[in-house]
Amino acid sequence: xxxxxxxxxxxEEKLLLKGINLxxxxxxxxxxxxxxxxxxxxxxxxIAGKKxxxxxxxxxxxxxxxxxxxxxxxxxxxxxxxxxxxxxxxxGVSVTNFIRTSVNSVRKARGLYDMPINDMLKSIRxxxxxxxxxxxxxxxxxxxGFSGGEKKRNEIFQMAMLNPKLSILxxxxxxxxxxxxxxxxKGINAFKSKKNAILIITHYYxxxxxxxxxFVHVLFRGKMVKSGGKKLAIEIEKxxxxxxxxx
Amino acid sequence: MKTRELKDFDxxxxxxxxxxxDKFSKGLNEDTIRTLSxxxxxxxxxxxxxxxxxxxxxxxxEPKWGNVKxxxxxxxxxxxxxxxxxxxxxxxxxxKTLKKLGLSLEEQKRINGIAIDVVMDSILVAxxxxxxxxxxxxxxxxxxxxxxxxxxxxxxxxxKVINKNDNFYASLNSAVFSDGSxxxxxxxxxxxxxxxxxxxxxxxGIGQFERTLVIADKGSYVSYLEGCTAPQRKENQLHAAVxxxxxxxxxxxxYSTVQNWFPGDKHGNGGVxxxxxxxxxxxxxxxxxxxxxETGSSITWKYPSCVxxxxxxxxxxxxxxxxxxxxxxxxxxxxIHIGKxxxxxxxxxxISAGKSKNSYRGLVKVFSxxxxxxxxxxxxxxxxxxxxxxxxxxxxxxxxxxxxxEHEATISKIEEDQIFYCNQRGIDFEKSVSxxxxxxxxxxxxxxxxxxxxxxxxxLEISIDGSVG
Numbered sequence: 001x002x003x004x005x006x007x008x009x010x011x012e013e014k015l016l017l018k019g020i021n022l023x024x025x026x027x028x029x030x031x032x033x034x035x036x037x038x039x040x041x042x043x044x045x046x047i048a049g050k051k052x053x054x055x056x057x058x059x060x061x062x063x064x065x066x067x068x069x070x071x072x073x074x075x076x077x078x079x080x081x082x083x084x085x086x087x088x089x090x091x092g093v094s095v096t097n098f099i100r101t102s103v104n105s106v107r108k109a110r111g112l113y114d115m116p117i118n119d120m121l122k123s124i125r126x127x128x129x130x131x132x133x134x135x136x137x138x139x140x141x142x143x144x145g146f147s148g149g150e151k152k153r154n155e156i157f158q159m160a161m162l163n164p165k166l167s168i169l170x171x172x173x174x175x176x177x178x179x180x181x182x183x184x185x186k187g188i189n190a191f192k193s194k195k196n197a198i199l200i201i202t203h204y205y206x207x208x209x210x211x212x213x214x215f216v217h218v219l220f221r222g223k224m225v226k227s228g229g230k231k232l233a234i235e236i237e238k239x240x241x242x243x244x245x246x247x
Numbered sequence: 248m249k250t251r252e253l254k255d256f257d258x259x260x261x262x263x264x265x266x267x268x269d270k271f272s273k274g275l276n277e278d279t280i281r282t283l284s285x286x287x288x289x290x291x292x293x294x295x296x297x298x299x300x301x302x303x304x305x306x307x308x309e310p311k312w313g314n315v316k317x318x319x320x321x322x323x324x325x326x327x328x329x330x331x332x333x334x335x336x337x338x339x340x341x342x343k344t345l346k347k348l349g350l351s352l353e354e355q356k357r358i359n360g361i362a363i364d365v366v367m368d369s370i371l372v373a374x375x376x377x378x379x380x381x382x383x384x385x386x387x388x389x390x391x392x393x394x395x396x397x398x399x400x401x402x403x404x405x406x407k408v409i410n411k412n413d414n415f416y417a418s419l420n421s422a423v424f425s426d427g428s429x430x431x432x433x434x435x436x437x438x439x440x441x442x443x444x445x446x447x448x449x450x451x452g453i454g455q456f457e458r459t460l461v462i463a464d465k466g467s468y469v470s471y472l473e474g475c476t477a478p479q480r481k482e483n484q485l486h487a488a489v490x491x492x493x494x495x496x497x498x499x500x501x502y503s504t505v506q507n508w509f510p511g512d513k514h515g516n517g518g519v520x521x522x523x524x525x526x527x528x529x530x531x532x533x534x535x536x537x538x539x540x541e542t543g544s545s546i547t548w549k550y551p552s553c554v555x556x557x558x559x560x561x562x563x564x565x566x567x568x569x570x571x572x573x574x575x576x577x578x579x580x581x582x583i584h585i586g587k588x589x590x591x592x593x594x595x596x597x598i599s600a601g602k603s604k605n606s607y608r609g610l611v612k613v614f615s616x617x618x619x620x621x622x623x624x625x626x627x628x629x630x631x632x633x634x635x636x637x638x639x640x641x642x643x644x645x646x647x648x649x650x651x652x653e654h655e656a657t658i659s660k661i662e663e664d665q666i667f668y669c670n671q672r673g674i675d676f677e678k679s680v681s682x683x684x685x686x687x688x689x690x691x692x693x694x695x696x697x698x699x700x701x702x703x704x705x706x707l708e709i710s711i712d713g714s715v716g
Contacts, residue, residue, distance in 0.1 A: 048671050072670035082671050088664045092686030101682055102672035109673065141686065158672065 001026045001197050002047070002166055007058035009039075009046050016042045018222040019058070024166070027194040031208055031233060032201050034219035035241050040201045041085055043219070044170045048082040049075045062166070077109035079165030083155040083172050085201075090142040095154065096124065098142045099161050106162060127160045130190060132183045148175025156184050160191055167191075168199045173207035185210030205237035218244055271328040277301065280422055283328055287391055287425075290398060300411040300421035307415045314606040314638055315546050315575040317520065318483060325454045325485060327423045379439070386431040387442050390458050393429035400431055404462055408491045408528045408554065416487040416548075417524040420456045424489065427457035432467040432498070441696055443472040446488075454485040461491070463498035463533075470501040472699055483545060484509075484519045492527030492535055496557065499534040500527065503695055504551075505703055508543035513601075515573030518545025525549060531557030531586070538694045540703045541568040541576060550608065552581035555589035555617075562591040565691040569684070569707060570603035570635070579609035579640075584620035584650070593624040596688050599635035606638040615646040622651070628658040629687045631680060681708040 002024040009017040017039050024030050034040050046053050047060060049072035060068050067075055090098065104114045115123075128135065131153050143151055152172050159167050169188070173181055188211055192198060200211060208216075208230065216232040217224050218241070226232065226244055236244070271279065280301055284294040380387050386397060394401050411421040428444040446457060463469055486508060494500050502525075511518025521544035527535035537551040553562025564580035582591035591611065599605040605628065613620045628637035639656050661683050669679035684707055685692070692700050 050667055072667060073673050073675050076671055076673035084668065084671075088662070088668050090665055090668070090683060090686055092689035093682055097686075098672075098682070101674055101678065102669075105675065105678065106673035162672070 001063055002199075003061040004047075005058050005061070007043075007046070007060065008056045009042060009053050010056055011042075011053055015056075016053070016222055017046070020219075020222075020224055022217065022224070024197050024199060026165075026197055028215065029192065029198045029200065029211060029213045030215045030217065031213040032199065032217045032219050033203065033205075033233065033236055035203070038219045039222045040219055041170055044082055044168045044199075044201055047075075047168060048072055048080060073105070073109075076162075076164075077106055081159050081162055081164035081167045083152070083159060083167065083169045085171040085174070087143050087146075087151045087155055089144045089146075091144050093142050094139050095142055096138045099124065099158055102158065103161055123161065127157055130160065131157050131187045133157065149177065149180045152176055153180065153184060156187055160187065163191075164196065166197050166199065168201065170201045171203070172200070173202055173204065181207065182210065205233045208233045220244065271326045273326050274323045275301075275327055275423065279327055283423065283425065286328070287394075289394055292402065293394060296406070296411065297422050300418050301423075303412040304415065304418035304422055307412075307418060309415050313548050313577040314604065314608070314640070315548065315577050317546055317575075322419075327454060327456070328425050383436055383439065384433040385436065385438055386429065388429055390424070390427040390429045390460060393431075393460070397429075397431070400462065401429070401460065404460060404491070404493050405458075406491075408493065408526045409489055409524050414524060416522040417489050420458060420487050420489040420524070423454075424456045424458035427488070428459045428461075428473075430459075430461045430469065430471065432463045432469045434464045435466040436464075437467065438469040441470050441472055441699075443474070445474045454487065456486075457488045459488070459490040460493075461500055461502070462493045463495060463500050465495045466497040467495075468499045470503070470696060472503045472505075472696065474505045474507070474702075483511075483517060486519050486521050486523070486544075488523045488525075490523070490525040490551075492525075494527060494529045494533035494535050494560075496530045497532045498530075499536070501536045502527070502538070502551070503699055504537075504539040504541075505699060505706060506539065506541045506543050506547070507706060509545075510543045510574050511545035511572065513572045515545070515602075518574070519543065520545065521547045521549065523547075523549040525551035526554065526581075527552070527562070528554045529557055529560035529562060529586075529589075532559045533557060534561040534563070536563040536565070536694070537580065538565040538691065539567070539578075540691070540695070540706065541566065541578060542706050544576075545574055547574075547576040547578055549578050550580055552583065553591065554583045554585065555591065555620075556585045557589075558586040559588045560586055561589070564591075564593045564595070564609075565694045566594070567596045567598070567688040567691045567703075567707070568605055568607075569598040569600070570605045571600040572603060573601070574603045576604070577606045577608055579607045581610040581612070582622060584611075584613040584617040584622070587617060588619045589617055590620070591622045593622070593626075594690055595624075595626045596691055597626070597628045597637055598631065598684055598687065599628070599637050600631035602634045604636045604638070606640060608640040608642075610642040610644070611652055612643075613645040613647050613650040613652070617647050618649045620645075620647065620650045620652075622653065624652075624654045626654075626656045627687070628656075629684065630658070630660045631684075 004020055004022040007017055007020040020043060032040055049070060055068055059066055062078055100120055107115060133153055152175055176184060213230055216228055216230060218226040277298060280297050284297060409417050411418055430442055432438050461471055492500050492502060508519035508521055529535050535553050539551060541547050551564060555562050562582050568576045568578050570576045579595060580593055593609055595607045597605040597607055607626045611622045626639050630637055637658055641654055643652055645652060661680060665683060666676060666679050669682060685704055692703055695703055
């Protein structure tokens with residue numbers, strides 16, 4: 001589904017990613033771990049198409065098509081979703097209004113009519129239940145005054161509404177307490193299927209206890225220094241990153 | 248924000264209807280005014296009132312304090328009267344115009360239950376629901392009809408809130424106003440439907456000077472809406488209206504405007520000069536609430552105000568002003584607290600895009616006898632792009648130490664990260680901007696009657712098209 005080949009990325013002349021290779025097949029869950037500043041969030045933003053980053057070498061394929069020339073919204077229309085590490089506030093725009101605009105924009109790009117309002121509300125209500133969210137939430141301004149946990153839940157709620165093929169979860173576990181993490185993970189697991197793929201970006205092992213990855217990669221100073229199965233994550237949890245750095 | 252190419256700006260109301268008109272030749276003098284008054288079969292007192300206003304106006308200068316740049320207006324170079332020669336609603340081209348404006352009167356009647364007057368150029372051309380209203384004793388007609396049929400009301404209240412020497416444009420209007428809307432709600436009557444007037448400038452080279460007078464008698468309630476459009480022209484058209492509201496004891500007037508006069512093209516040519524004086528008088532326990540959505544006109548200069556004369560009266564002002572390309576808006580309000588325990592609220596949202604200039608100018612004045620006066624003002628500005636300007640000029644004059652006046656102001660920019668977030672959710676750039684703008688304006692949009700709010704939202708979307716970058 002996602003093929004990243006020899007990806008080099010810089011911002012203002014500074015090289016942030018130095019030759020990343022990553023292959024994700026449909027139905028797989030991958031985790032990228034790494035210490036602060038290793039380039040994890042850069043990688044997720046580049047896949048989503050953020051413009052400030054410059055790709056100097058290498059390319060990204062999504063379902064066999066090169067996507068690096070596509071705008072962020074075109075990538076979203078193809079089915080790429082990024083759950084933001086720190087979702088931004090949009091004052092005055094309610095969660096309902098935003099998700100409706102979002103879902104209908106994606107549908108329009110795929111040549112579909114707007115979703116009838118009743119179906120939309122039904123679908124929203126169902127998802128809310130899964131993530132244990134209050135109905136009041138729908139009328140609040142997007143991310144405005146949301147706690148860290150509420151912001152993350154809102155991201156995952158939107159993911160469930162949009163039903164993307166590839167979901168990149170950038171530090172979705174940070175800011176969540178144990179209960180919230182359990183609920184959100186349950187939702188993600190329910191969403192996970194043979195038809196989609198998930199890329200989890202995280203510092204810590206704890207979210208991987210709930211959402212078990214098929215592959216774990218370690219990113220360090222802009223390079224993938226190690227890949228393995230879920231055991232690698234456990235090892236990192238025990239020993240930290242320092243042992244890998246020495247490799 | 249980086250510059251981006253967007254599609255060309257499109258003003259969908261820019262068409263012109265070819266209708267035979269009765270139009271005065273250019274120029275203004277006492278004879279023009281006499282002819283105008285005679286043509287309209289007006290009583291003598293009104294003709295003298297007009298002539299008085301004219302002589303006052305001649306001694307006045309155009310105000311220069313506005314934060315706008317304008318071309319010198321040649322007042323002798325425009326025609327002061329232009330009337331479509333038609334029998335209302337029998338002329339098919341007029342019906343077509345109304346349809347294009349989204350104002351099929353028959354349909355509107357069925358769907359919205361809104362009573363509508365349509366003023367084209369200088370006269371009222373269509374009116375609906377007269378009967379239903381008449382049963383309740385509500386008068387809703389053109390000001391010309393009101394002068395003929397209800398002279399006692401007009402004589403008593405015309406110019407009461409906005410004196411004929413109030414300001415340059417109001418005096419000019421008092422001298423030459425040709426038509427407009429009149430509304431009277433009897434005592435203890437709640438008007439059962441929204442009253443609406445739709446103003447349209449059609450002819451070129453004319454000025455539109457309409458006059459609106461709304462009187463809410465004791466304990467009554469009315470919600471009044473006005474909408475405005477004009478054809479696309481290279482020259483600037485002058486629109487100098489006067490709106491007076493009289494809220495007698497315990498009554499409430501809600502006055503909403505969606506102003507979408509032609510704003511000029513994207514190089515700043517043409518467009519309407521919208522110099523409007525709007526003011527309401529509140530007696531004891533009365534309430535006036537102004538809501539305005541201003542997206543049109545090359546220059547907007549208006550300050551819908553409230554004179555809170557009676558004790559416990561309330562004034563409100565909710566405004567969204569959106570400017571783009573080379574548009575300039577200098578708008579705000581005056582809240583004049585004279586009575587005790589008077590309260591006022593000001594919520595102003597200014598959105599500037601392109602190379603436009605958007606100013607809030609407001610005065611909160613508390614007289615010495617106005618004990619326990621309260622005001623809350625909030626002025627928020629949103630910048631779209633790097634070449635526009637937002638300004639705030641709040642004036643406060645308090646002569647009573649018990650007054651509580653609060654003023655909050657914010658200025659913000661649409662951030663790249665907000666756009667990226669929307670983009671990532673599949674929402675394109677233009678839709679993202681309009682979503683953010685609508686969110687920014689939500690507090691004010693929520694004050695509009697429902698049908699109007701939907702239209703206003705759409706208008707904010709249309710207006711931002713092609714103006715960001």
